[in-house]
Amino acid sequence: MLKVSAKDAIYIFEPEMSPAASVKPGEVFKVETSDCFCGQIKSEGTLCSEIDFDRINPATGPITIEEAEPGDTLAVEIIRMDLADHGVAVTVPGEGLLGDSVERPSTKIIPIRDGKCLFAGLSLPVKPMIGVIGVAPEEGAFPTGTPWSHGGNMDTKDIGPGATLYLPVRRPGALLAMGDCHAVMGDGEVCCSGCEVAATITLRTSLIKGSSRKWPILETSEGLSVIVSGENLDSALSEATSEAVDMLKAGLGLSWEDAYVLSSLAMDLRISQLVDPKKTVRGVIPKGILTTSKLFKR
Amino acid sequence: MLKVSAKDAIYIFEPEMSPAASVKPGEVFKVETSDCFCGQIKSEGTLCSEIDFDRINPATGPITIEEAEPGDTLAVEIIRMDLADHGVAVTVPGEGLLGDSVERPSTKIIPIRDGKCLFAGLSLPVKPMIGVIGVAPEEGAFPTGTPWSHGGNMDTKDIGPGATLYLPVRRPGALLAMGDCHAVMGDGEVCCSGCEVAATITLRTSLIKGSSRKWPILETSEGLSVIVSGENLDSALSEATSEAVDMLKAGLGLSWEDAYVLSSLAMDLRISQLVDPKKTVRGVIPKGILTTSKLFKR
Structure with a gap:
């Protein structure tokens, strides 16, 4: 190996x-x-x-x-x-x-x-x-x-x-x-x-092949997380929310508004780190809501 | 009842x-x-x-x-x-x-x-x-x-x-x-x-009786969380970290420095809400590290 x-x-x-x-x-x-x-x-x-x-x-x-x-x-x-x-x-x-x-x-x-x-x-x-x-x-x-x-x-x-x-x-x-x-x-x-x-x-x-998202996405037993970094924490959190809403909209075929409400009901915004040159957060979409096969169009 | x-x-x-x-x-x-x-x-x-x-x-x-x-x-x-x-x-x-x-x-x-x-x-x-x-x-x-x-x-x-x-x-x-x-x-x-x-x-x-902390503390199956609100997110996060370090120092009899390192290794800073007049976060100290009987001096 x-x-x-x-x-x-x-x-x-x-x-x-x-x-x-x-x-x-x-x-x-x-x-x-x-x-x-x-x-x-x-x-x-x-x-x-x-x-x-x-x-x-x-x-x-x-x-x-x-x-x-x-x-x-x-x-x-x-x-x-x-x-x-x-x-x-x-x-x-x-x-x-x-x-x-x-x-x-x-x-x-x-x-x-x-x-x-x-x-x-x-x-x-x-x-x-x-x-x-x-x-x-x-x-x-x-x-x-x-x-x-x-x-x-x-x-x-x-x-x-x-x-x-x-x-x-x-x-x-x-x-x-x-x-x-x-x-x-x-x-x-x-x-x-x-x-x-x-x-x-x-x-x-x-x-x-031929499909990608803007930010890294992590799949765990808990669900799918989008990992977003920003110049500051507030910008990282807004971008992570925006990206999660877009993932839910694209992956589930929802209106933007429904995807926004769904992210408020189900997505956890979490902090990854606060001590590097940029700040990193993740939006965690729990299992059972979105899969990578829905998210990535193949 | x-x-x-x-x-x-x-x-x-x-x-x-x-x-x-x-x-x-x-x-x-x-x-x-x-x-x-x-x-x-x-x-x-x-x-x-x-x-x-x-x-x-x-x-x-x-x-x-x-x-x-x-x-x-x-x-x-x-x-x-x-x-x-x-x-x-x-x-x-x-x-x-x-x-x-x-x-x-x-x-x-x-x-x-x-x-x-x-x-x-x-x-x-x-x-x-x-x-x-x-x-x-x-x-x-x-x-x-x-x-x-x-x-x-x-x-x-x-x-x-x-x-x-x-x-x-x-x-x-x-x-x-x-x-x-x-x-x-x-x-x-x-x-x-x-x-x-x-x-x-x-x-x-x-x-x-006769013992209290500055901020609300929540006990769940996961551990003890200190719940801190601030005028903005950064101030809430710093205050939550400071309070968690002080809880570990006081409850476990550690030096401030060891308590700070321990909080970096084990405590999760999480976001509670970002949409109220003040922002709320929590520092989650996992089970097995700190108990309320150690934390509150009776």
């Missing part, structure tokens, strides 16, 4: 990138990822202020998906994630929702044992997730620490094993890359880090 | 209010509530623009809780909710996240049958909740349509059967009132209404 090494990493998503590997749709493969610090923090003695910030948020890849063309949707099924035996969390003055109250930088090494993250005398159940995952944008250069419509640093806790992420293909071969895995993270990622961890991800991709 | 009639309703939460009824802690009682339109909308021919806005968001009560004194916490256990056979949803130009796209007001009558809300060809499972619930504030006058630290129009979908809401007692007797029930609503309430419904709520209260 193909395994893409963490040594092949990008720090910017851009239209032209040299592929590190190539897979066929339907092929199961593995992707090794460094933690978001590129493994530079090995003990609590190393502070975030001391590391090389040119090596933050590496994304392993990019990986060419054969036959992927602009206008398609790339479905990425996350089969499993194998995590390192510890994670890292940091606080940084000025960073996070309460950054003004952080007096000095700190580093916490968090052991991961038997499916639990051990922190502050508590055992938090591991819920692995991928923080950075995306494809080549149509234009522009997006640092891997930034989320946008190509994916990127969406820091959405539901992007984990059992979920399928639908990304809009904008360039030939899609050029998929991923990293910044977390063993556990709360919606918001309020202190600016989850339990940052190196991981090996097992994946399978498929293509929906 | 005592049943408080929906005819006894307030439209403002304020320090001095004449009680409509009185209950003992531990006593099971019922509260009848009108829908948020005070029953003025009986068909799809009645638009929101035509009704008397002095009769919006009635809250049945207030109800004196015997022995409740300032500095206590009032625990309100929601045992069950019996709903009317239909609900109402509306759109109003300029209201809700996409109000600019609403061309004209509309009214939808939503039948409720066998535990489902029937709308747009779909059957949405009923998940009853209380939109307005609160106690007398220490000072000031809060219209029932507004949420704040006394409770009020928090529009938090988790305030329903099986949940216990902890409200800070600020005035003798607490003076509890509630209304604005919904058969179903998504986090955000994006179009400005859920499935608005008349309901009869069965409740039981108890008191935690």
